[in-house]
Amino acid sequence: MSDQSTKFFNPSGLKRLCSDLLQKVKLPPKDAELIAESLVQANLRGVDSHGVARMAIYIERLNKRLTNPKPRITILRETSAMALADGDNGSGQVVAKMAMELAMAKAKESGVSLVGIRNSTHFGATAFFSMMALDKDMIGITLANSYATVAPWGSRIPYFGTNPLSVAVPTGRELPIVLDMATSVAAWGKIILAAQKGESIPLGWAIDSDGDVTTDAARALQGALLPFGGPKGSGISLIIDVLAGLLTGANYGPYVGDLYKDLANPQNVGQMMGAIDIGRFRGINEFKNRMDAMIREIKSLPTAKGMSEVFLPGEIEIRNQRRREKEGIPLPPTTINDLQNLSSEYGVLWWDDLPPNS
Amino acid sequence: MSDQSTKFFNPSGLKRLCSDLLQKVKLPPKDAELIAESLVQANLRGVDSHGVARMAIYIERLNKRLTNPKPRITILRETSAMALADGDNGSGQVVAKMAMELAMAKAKESGVSLVGIRNSTHFGATAFFSMMALDKDMIGITLANSYATVAPWGSRIPYFGTNPLSVAVPTGRELPIVLDMATSVAAWGKIILAAQKGESIPLGWAIDSDGDVTTDAARALQGALLPFGGPKGSGISLIIDVLAGLLTGANYGPYVGDLYKDLANPQNVGQMMGAIDIGRFRGINEFKNRMDAMIREIKSLPTAKGMSEVFLPGEIEIRNQRRREKEGIPLPPTTINDLQNLSSEYGVLWWDDLPPNS
Numbered sequence: 086m087s088d089q090s091t092k093f094f095n096p097s098g099l100k101r102l103c104s105d106l107l108q109k110v111k112l113p114p115k116d117a118e119l120i121a122e123s124l125v126q127a128n129l130r131g132v133d134s135h136g137v138a139r140m141a142i143y144i145e146r147l148n149k150r151l152t153n154p155k156p157r158i159t160i161l162r163e164t165s166a167m168a169l170a171d172g173d174n175g176s177g178q179v180v181a182k183m184a185m186e187l188a189m190a191k192a193k194e195s196g197v198s199l200v201g202i203r204n205s206t207h208f209g210a211t212a213f214f215s216m217m218a219l220d221k222d223m224i225g226i227t228l229a230n231s232y233a234t235v236a237p238w239g240s241r242i243p244y245f246g247t248n249p250l251s252v253a254v255p256t257g258r259e260l261p262i263v264l265d266m267a268t269s270v271a272a273w274g275k276i277i278l279a280a281q282k283g284e285s286i287p288l289g290w291a292i293d294s295d296g297d298v299t300t301d302a303a304r305a306l307q308g309a310l311l312p313f314g315g316p317k318g319s320g321i322s323l324i325i326d327v328l329a330g331l332l333t334g335a336n337y338g339p340y341v342g343d344l345y346k347d348l349a350n351p352q353n354v355g356q357m358m359g360a361i362d363i364g365r366f367r368g369i370n371e372f373k374n375r376m377d378a379m380i381r382e383i384k385s386l387p388t389a390k391g392m393s394e395v396f397l398p399g400e401i402e403i404r405n406q407r408r409r410e411k412e413g414i415p416l417p418p419t420t421i422n423d424l425q426n427l428s429s430e431y432g433v434l435w436w437d438d439l440p441p442n443s
Numbered sequence: 444m445s446d447q448s449t450k451f452f453n454p455s456g457l458k459r460l461c462s463d464l465l466q467k468v469k470l471p472p473k474d475a476e477l478i479a480e481s482l483v484q485a486n487l488r489g490v491d492s493h494g495v496a497r498m499a500i501y502i503e504r505l506n507k508r509l510t511n512p513k514p515r516i517t518i519l520r521e522t523s524a525m526a527l528a529d530g531d532n533g534s535g536q537v538v539a540k541m542a543m544e545l546a547m548a549k550a551k552e553s554g555v556s557l558v559g560i561r562n563s564t565h566f567g568a569t570a571f572f573s574m575m576a577l578d579k580d581m582i583g584i585t586l587a588n589s590y591a592t593v594a595p596w597g598s599r600i601p602y603f604g605t606n607p608l609s610v611a612v613p614t615g616r617e618l619p620i621v622l623d624m625a626t627s628v629a630a631w632g633k634i635i636l637a638a639q640k641g642e643s644i645p646l647g648w649a650i651d652s653d654g655d656v657t658t659d660a661a662r663a664l665q666g667a668l669l670p671f672g673g674p675k676g677s678g679i680s681l682i683i684d685v686l687a688g689l690l691t692g693a694n695y696g697p698y699v700g701d702l703y704k705d706l707a708n709p710q711n712v713g714q715m716m717g718a719i720d721i722g723r724f725r726g727i728n729e730f731k732n733r734m735d736a737m738i739r740e741i742k743s744l745p746t747a748k749g750m751s752e753v754f755l756p757g758e759i760e761i762r763n764q765r766r767r768e769k770e771g772i773p774l775p776p777t778t779i780n781d782l783q784n785l786s787s788e789y790g791v792l793w794w795d796d797l798p799p800n801s
Contacts, residue, residue, distance in 0.1 A: 239750045240747055266675045379695060395597035
């Protein structure tokens with residue numbers, strides 16, 4: 086993964102840098118901190134495709150007011166167990182955090198809840214929101230649509246977004262379960278990153294614009310991602326677009342604004358937050374004990390050929406986080422250049438000027 | 444698919460036969476009709492793995508009182524948006540239908556709902572329940588765990604069931620979307636059916652007891668199914684077991700009773716029904732028009748290489764149903780033998796004695 090030009094950055098310094106930059110394009114400090122936290126947490130967890138590599142495009146869209154730095158988020162419809170919110174084109178992180186908090190309040194009241202959002206934008210890593218439920222003893226669910234990059238099974242034209250899905254489940258002594266996945270074989274951000282690094286991508290991730298499978302990341306960017314798991318993953322991607330996009334009245338399919346290519350319109354991404362208050366179904370300790378037992382049993386199963394260990398959803402990310410909190414966050418030259426350019430453009434202290442462990 | 448010994452059966456005759464048999468083992472007529480309807484509908488839809496091939500084991504378990512023919516279903520916990528029910532080891536179809544009706548009533552009240560069930564049993568095809576929401580202008584969601592046949596990603600021992608997932612979405616003029624899928628590459632029932640027919644299975648469906656991939660259905664029955672979509676599908680399977688099994692207090696993982704091999708204990712399957720009242724989020728006609736538009740757009744996408752058509756979830760099943768309603772339901776010799784034996788054992792009219800189109 087590392088090459089000669091990769092450098093390691095202190096997480097809190099990186100977070101401060103991102104927050105300072107976002108405040109320069111008119112984000113309130115609290116919201117700037119939140120977005121910086123979301124990006125740096127993704128890097129810490131090893132999900133570099135959703136980390137600070139997104140800063141340049143976030144700043145550009147905020148500058149152009151395609152993302153609204155001071156959204157007035159409104160609740161359009163509401164019951165004791167659901168709500169529909171209009172995100173007023175605010176930063177996805179800001180809108181989705183509000184929605185997940187509302188979902189958890191409603192789950193506290195009614196046991197289960199769904200809160201949908203229209204007129205939202207890219208919100209970083211999906212797990213950031215589902216994980217908010219963990220210390221409330223709730224199961225958190227987050228779905229989102231995104232701009233079209235994935236060919237529905239059987240076709241060769243991008244129609245679905247990578248439409249991610251995250252579910253976070255609290256546990257007792259064991260690590261929490263945090264499923265966080267694109268419904269494409271691979272995240273679009275990974276293709277972008279591979280293209281930036283000039284690296285190839287594995288066969289089966291994508292097709293080119295002629296519909297041929299390709300390992301060339303640049304050609305894949307002109308073609309389409311493939312859905313994970315063939316027709317089944319394609320079906321799940323469609324359902325996520327129905328729940329996050331069509332049900333909320335957000336854009337859907339190819340109408341969701343491309344984060345990078347459409348610099349004239351807001352994205353109108355749709356997102357859906359769900360929460361389940363475990364205690365309404367059964368005793369929370371009983372549930373957590375069973376979760377722990379299940380996790381231990383799965384971890385101790387004999388491995389398949391060629392596998393060193395059975396990993397549970399979220400486990401690798403927590404290991405990454407523990408390592409990177411010590412070693413720092415590795416960034417490739419393109420991301421370093423982006424951040425350096427933004428720093429000089431906005432007159433914000435760059436890494437070299439930052440005190441160590443700030 | 445057809446061979447010399449496959450015969451075609453009239454759906455309503457087959458349904459009457461199943462209902463009569465189920466009443467002989469003490470099921471109330473209404474419940475017997477429901478189960479017969481669920482099995483024959485699966486056959487009509489081309490899902491033969493969940494059709495009348497299950498009659499022999501259903502009858503055996505009812506006879507042994509491992510399935511309770513007259514369950515007293517109780518609601519253990521309840522809010523305006525959720526409930527937890529105890530199925531008293533009743534037939535899965537009977538318990539799940541009640542739970543989905545309750546889920547829809549709660550969604551009518553609160554907009555969204557989840558109703559979990561413990562102490563349930565095999566309920567046939569999952570779509571049977573999610574589809575109940577279609578004519579109520581609701582999105583129906585059905586999840587279930589099942590006895591261990593699937594190796595978690597990275598291991599070679601069955602721990603998860605095929606843990607199916609179904610979501611049904613109403614549309615306007617276009618066919619409804621009905622996703623119905625096992626979270627294994629293939630349904631266990633398909634392996635059983637292939638083994639019965641002496642057919643091989645595709646590579647990638649299963650591993651044998653040594654952890655080697657196999658195309659031998661009989662060896663696969665001794666080994667494990669693989670989760671669909673690698674680690675992502677494995678993660679979704681785990682989440683389904685959390686929601687249907689651990690959250691409801693049903694059995695989970697390898698503790699769910701094997702439908703065929705454990706003839707000493709009730710299964711204690713866990714199931715979860717969800718409903719979303721679309722009208723609480725946005726106008727139902729507006730939603731249905733958008734669904735229709737999306738479906739037409741996807742159907743008209745250029746096909747991938749080697750594909751004749753882009754199919755949407757549930758489309759192939761509806762085509763099967765239209766064809767089989769005319770042509771009849773093809774059954775292989777093993778299933779015909781089973782039904783014939785049951786008929787003579789319980790003194791119920793067999794096919795040859797049934798009037799045509801009865």
